Structure formats: C-alpha cells, structure tokens
Amino acid sequence: MGQILLDLAVLGLLRDTPLHGYELKRRLADLGFWRVSFGSLYPGLKRLERQGFIESLRDGGRKRTYQLVPAGQAHFEHLLIEETNTTEDERHFHLRLAFFRYLDGDTRIKSLDRRRNELVERLADSRRSMRLANGRGRERPDRYAKALMERGVRSTESDIAWLDQLIAAERSEQASPSSAEQSQGETQWAK
C-alpha cells in the first residue's frame, strides 16, 4: 500500500513546479490526507530518483531541489488512472481527486464510476454482515458494535450520494463546456 500514496503525492506536487524536500513536506501536509515524516520522505525521494522518476540538484548550500523528469510524469499519470482497488484506503482515492485536474472528463467519470461500484459493493457487504450479526441468537453485538456498523453504512451511503453529485456535475459540464469552472459547486450544495 504505502509507497503508492507517497509516489502519487510527490510526483503530483512536482508536476507543477520543482521543490525542496522541506517545502514538499509542508505541501504534503497541506493536502491533509496524511502526515509524511522525514524518515519516509527523504528515503522515498532517494528511491524515486534511483527509479529515474525525479532528479535532484544541490543549489549552493545543502539544499536540494527535486524536479520531475518525463519518465516521472508518465509514472504519475499511470498511478492516477491505474485500476487498483481504492476501497481499502480512501486516502488513495481522495488523493487522486486532488489531482483530477490532470485528467480529461471521460477518464474522470470512469474513475468516479469505478469508485462508486466499489462502495456499492462494500455497502452490500456491510448490510449483509449486519443482518448476520443481529440474526444469530447467542451473543448479539453490544450497543457500540452496532452503532459502529450503522455509522459505517450511513457514511458509505453518503459517500455514494457525494459521488453521484460529482458524476452529475462532470457530465453536465461535458454537455455544456462553456459554464464556468469555479462557480460549479457553490450553489449546488452549499450548506
């Protein structure tokens, strides 16, 4: 699981502009999905350089600037559309969303659709195992176990509804590509 997240995030951030490791860490934190430690970041950057996806160069002092090379951009795009199961780790999917601007509309919709299918399947699983747990006689789940299961179901339902909105918005923009990018979500589902 691990390094896919790191690779995707680092390559995605470097796609726009070269950065120092330190600044990279700050922006990684700003993305908000997970907190990378230096113990992961610097070895990870070394690995990415070894793999030929990025280049680093010292500028004067001990600072190092990292920048994407073409092979890295290709790898980034691969990671962005790759068909891995993202149900297990929603951070993976959310990170993709954060870089969705680099994908065309069709690919976006395909990706959103696939995620939706995964969630629908998960929802069915959850409901099934809830019925099972409540059904069998001896030792039914306690109040908190039940609350936890119900929360899971509700949050999956709400994620599916969210995806439906994203898909609809994407479709409607594809139909009339003139309407502005930035005013899309504001009225549609403001608090």
Add this chain to the structure above:
Amino acid sequence: MGQILLDLAVLGLLRDTPLHGYELKRRLADLGFWRVSFGSLYPGLKRLERQGFIESLRDGGRKRTYQLVPAGQAHFEHLLIEETNTTEDERHFHLRLAFFRYLDGDTRIKSLDRRRNELVERLADSRRSMRLANGRGRERPDRYAKALMERGVRSTESDIAWLDQLIAAERSEQASPSSAEQSQGETQWAK
C-alpha cells in the same frame, strides 16, 4: 502510531478468550478497521510476549495458543482510556468503541466527549482553511479540491452529530439503568 492499533486489537480480542494466531487474524479482519498481515501479526505477537503481556503455548502440533496475562490486561485497559489524540487516526477511536463494553459509563462519556472536542476543533480548522483557500485571489482551488474540502466538513459534522447521539444514549441509560441494553439503538435511529 502503528503498534498501538495492533496491541489494542490483539489484547482486546484475547481478553475474552485465548486464540490461535490464524483465528486472531480472522477476527481482526472481522472488526473491519484494517487488515493485518501475517508479517505484522506474528512479529507483533512475539513482541507482546517479549514485553510480558501475553503467553503462548504449543498445543500438540505446530499450533500456538496465545492468552492474556494480568500485565497484558492492565496494558489493554491503559490503552483503552489513554489520552492520545485520536483525530489523526479515526481507526484508533473506532477500535476503542468496539471494546467500550469493558469501560464503565463515566469513562465512556469522558472518552466520547474528548473525541467530540477534537472533532469540533478539526471542524473549525477545516472551515478556516476553506475560507482561506477560497479567499485569496490568485489560483483558487479547482472544483475537485473544493469538493474534497466540503466533503471533509460535512463528514466531520455528521460524526459530531453521531457522537451526540451516543453521548445522549449513554446518559439516558445512566439515568435509568433498567432499560434493556439491546433495544437501545434500534428505534432511535433505524434507517
């Protein structure tokens, strides 16, 4: 971060009954929060034994049965009520909930309250950084970045509301401890 989750889950499961490693892995998976691999589980069990929290004994073949010892039970209870920040990793909090039956009402409410405060704080942070991102002129966030932020806010809000229900239910049971354990959540917020 890491081994707290494993320790809490393993000790919690062993609290009820001794188990084999394999069965432990299955029940860990049933909890649904994360999937432990053998490469984590067996070394982890070794560590817990080294630390004096569990004991293992071979039964005939190559099977090993792991059981809790008193020091382990004490450690489990410590992990269950310890005041760590659970905002960063919600699996930690949910795992606690799964073992809430081992805590008394007051401790439960304290724990739920603390979690609620953390979420309220996070909510304020999210809203603040959203305003910031929308406010500053150059390069406003794209549609998906915005959707992501809004989803975060809504899901935190809904988690807070959920906690409010759990707290209310706990309080009402403390007031009238006669009413049954198992019929609590069913009518209150069934689909």
Add this chain to the structure above:
DNA sequence: GCAGCAGTATATCGGTTCGATATAGTCTCG
C-alpha cells in the same frame, strides 16, 4: 553586534509494518 531563539533543511537509526512467499498439516468429497 551579538546572544538567543525560531524556522529551514537534510540525513540517519532502530524498531515496526507489509506483501509475498515457503512450508506443511488437515479436512472434504468424489
């Protein structure tokens, strides 16, 4: 002008985690 402190920046270490894989015993059913 320089002492002190906060922030920038890179690096490494030990312990831990994970996915893959090896190995072998058991159960089932045709």
Add this chain to the structure above:
DNA sequence: CGAGACTATATCGAACCGATATACTGCTGC
C-alpha cells in the same frame, strides 16, 4: 486415495515512521 481448499506458522526484503542529530539562516531585542 488423492486433488484441492483451508488452516497455520514463519521469514525475507523493502519500505515506513518517530525520534533525533546536525547545521545554517534570519530576526529580535538589548
């Protein structure tokens, strides 16, 4: 009885993480 699925434990290499070491820069106040 033998093939295939499942139970069960173990280990390897690569990666990850938290803590910590190191050192430079910039600024603030006296």
